[in-house]
Amino acid sequence: MLFEVTSAVLDPQRLIDHVRKDESGAVALFSGVVRNENLGRRVLYLEYDSYQEMAEQVMREIADEALARWPITDVAMQHRTGRLEIGEASLLVAVSAPHRKAAFEACHALVDRFKEVAPVWKKEVWEGGEEWIEGEAVNRSG
Amino acid sequence: MLFEVTSAVLDPQRLIDHVRKDESGAVALFSGVVRNENLGRRVLYLEYDSYQEMAEQVMREIADEALARWPITDVAMQHRTGRLEIGEASLLVAVSAPHRKAAFEACHALVDRFKEVAPVWKKEVWEGGEEWIEGEAVNRSG
Amino acid sequence: MKARVRLFARLSELAGTREAEVEVGEGLTAGEVYRALCGRYPALSGLNGSIRYAVNGEYAEPGHPVGEGDEVALIPPVSGGSHAV
Amino acid sequence: MKARVRLFARLSELAGTREAEVEVGEGLTAGEVYRALCGRYPALSGLNGSIRYAVNGEYAEPGHPVGEGDEVALIPPVSGGSHAV
Numbered sequence: 001m002l003f004e005v006t007s008a009v010l011d012p013q014r015l016i017d018h019v020r021k022d023e024s025g026a027v028a029l030f031s032g033v034v035r036n037e038n039l040g041r042r043v044l045y046l047e048y049d050s051y052q053e054m055a056e057q058v059m060r061e062i063a064d065e066a067l068a069r070w071p072i073t074d075v076a077m078q079h080r081t082g083r084l085e086i087g088e089a090s091l092l093v094a095v096s097a098p099h100r101k102a103a104f105e106a107c108h109a110l111v112d113r114f115k116e117v118a119p120v121w122k123k124e125v126w127e128g129g130e131e132w133i134e135g136e137a138v139n140r141s142g
Numbered sequence: 143m144l145f146e147v148t149s150a151v152l153d154p155q156r157l158i159d160h161v162r163k164d165e166s167g168a169v170a171l172f173s174g175v176v177r178n179e180n181l182g183r184r185v186l187y188l189e190y191d192s193y194q195e196m197a198e199q200v201m202r203e204i205a206d207e208a209l210a211r212w213p214i215t216d217v218a219m220q221h222r223t224g225r226l227e228i229g230e231a232s233l234l235v236a237v238s239a240p241h242r243k244a245a246f247e248a249c250h251a252l253v254d255r256f257k258e259v260a261p262v263w264k265k266e267v268w269e270g271g272e273e274w275i276e277g278e279a280v281n282r283s284g
Numbered sequence: 285m286k287a288r289v290r291l292f293a294r295l296s297e298l299a300g301t302r303e304a305e306v307e308v309g310e311g312l313t314a315g316e317v318y319r320a321l322c323g324r325y326p327a328l329s330g331l332n333g334s335i336r337y338a339v340n341g342e343y344a345e346p347g348h349p350v351g352e353g354d355e356v357a358l359i360p361p362v363s364g365g366s367h368a369v
Numbered sequence: 370m371k372a373r374v375r376l377f378a379r380l381s382e383l384a385g386t387r388e389a390e391v392e393v394g395e396g397l398t399a400g401e402v403y404r405a406l407c408g409r410y411p412a413l414s415g416l417n418g419s420i421r422y423a424v425n426g427e428y429a430e431p432g433h434p435v436g437e438g439d440e441v442a443l444i445p446p447v448s449g450g451s452h453a454v
Contacts, residue, residue, distance in 0.1 A: 011155075012154055012155055012158055012171070013153075013154055013155055016154055016173060020173075020175055020229060022177065022178040022228050022229060023177055023178060023179060024175055024177055024229075025174065025175060025176075025177040026172065026173070026174055026175065027172070027173040027175060028170070028171070028172055028173075028249075029154070029170070029171040029172075029173070030168065030169070030170055030171075030242065030245075030246070031158060031162075031168070031169040031170075031171070032167065032168055032242070033162055033166055033167060033168065033169060034167075035164065035165055035166055035167040035240065036164040036165060037165060049292050049293045049296070050292070051290065051292055051338070051341075051357055051359070053341055054338055054341040054342075054357065057341055057342075086164050087162060087164060087166075098177065100172065100174070100250070100253060101250075103172075104172070104246060104249070104250045107170075107246070108242070108243075108246045111242060115362070116362070117343075117362070118362060119292065119338070119357070119359055119362060120362060121292060121293035121294070121360060121362065123293070132293050132294040132297075132360070134293075134294065134334070134360055134361040134362075191377050191378045191381070192377070193375065193377055193423070193426075193442055193444070195426055196423055196426040196427075196442065199426050199427075257447070258447070259428075259447065260447060261377065261423070261442070261444055261447060262447060263377060263378035263379070263445060263447065265378070274378050274379040274382075274445070276378075276379065276419070276445055276446040276447075
């Protein structure tokens with residue numbers, strides 16, 4: 001298991017290598033990337049802030065939940081903080097399992113769960129303005 | 143789009159970079175890896191054979207189906223042939239989308255569909271024997 | 285008798301700081317820590333309905349007691365989903 | 370008037386080759402190509418019920434016509450799923 005909130009560039013291969021075990025037949029990986037548009041606004045870049053220690057603890061807790069619920073082998077999660085350009089990865093979640101169905105389901109659920117509860121916030125910066133994106137009223141996908 | 147049956151080592155980062163577009167908020171990646179056990183037998187290594195041209199055409203067709211069905215941005219698929227050791231990736235499927243739900247669903251469906259119809263076969267080699275794995279009667283997950 | 289307060293994202297910009305200390309008397313709660321902070325950083329006022337609390341890295345009710353050495357975090361709504369845990 | 374036949378996986382090991390040519394007369398079908406091959410490689414016999422055909426890279430029925438220059442592939446059951454397309 002690997003749970004990290006970091007300002008460094010995220011590396012999918014590292015997470016895949018980390019979760020893969022000799023009994024794994026499948027690895028599912030999610031990469032959340034900064035896109036150039038949200039709610040009709042052209043985004044220039046994002047800035048992520050986080051309560052690092054708590055976010056890493058949340059990762060640990062929801063990974064334990066997933067390991068109890070699905071027949072999976074291992075979980076790794078990373079979130080990046082600071083300024084992120086269009087196309088850069090903000091969140092990686094990797095799950096290994098003997099079989100693919102559990103890997104996909106657990107990975108998807110972990111991403112959903114992390115976005116619901118983790119103390120991580122993003123500020124959108126566009127031409128002429130910026131805004132911290134908060135709560136239900138705003139776009140919660142991606 | 144990128145569709146390849148190759149004897150070279152597969153590179154997840156390359157596929158992720160390939161499918162990611164500036165309007166992508168999510169990339170889902172599946173990596174099918176060689177595991178050390180199947181049906182209770184300890185596997186030493188696998189050998190994959192393929193009807194390469196047709197398998198690449200199948201990739202193209204099922205990717206077109208997925209692009210018609212889900213709001214996704216791009217698809218890339220690679221399958222490796224030849225001898226693969228425990229832990230090496232045999233299949234990569236990457237899907238980008240504005241939002242994660244479509245990326246996950248399409249990626250999972252593409253893996254299922256590819257394994258159902260693509261002309262790709264694996265031979266399991268274990269201590270003292272080997273067998274081409276065929277059809278319904280055998281394990282179809284992983 | 286002090287507790288540490290941590291501020292993030294919009295709250296840290298409103299307060300102009302990411303950290304503060306508050307005196308914790310007898311029976312102080314997380315919600316009272318917030319109100320104490322509003323006295324010092326008026327820009328933080330009026331967020332009662334939207335912020336949540338964490339005490340020592342765990343989500344906590346506004347009535348959660350705060351003692352010496354505790355770390356209280358004011359948690360704005362997270363961007364990725366509803367506020368339900 | 371020849372068609373090319375391609376063999377994979379277990380079939381190529383049984384036949385000892387990955388490629389063959391067959392004479393295509395009038396009205397030859399994919400299934401008949403297989404039977405012609407069985408005469409040359411008896412180890413391929415008896416697989417009627419399990420193999421499928423592809424003609425020029427597309428799955429095809431056993432009755433699919435095969436002409437000059439066509440490529441016929443004998444497709445063993447794929448390992449990842451049922452045989453239904």
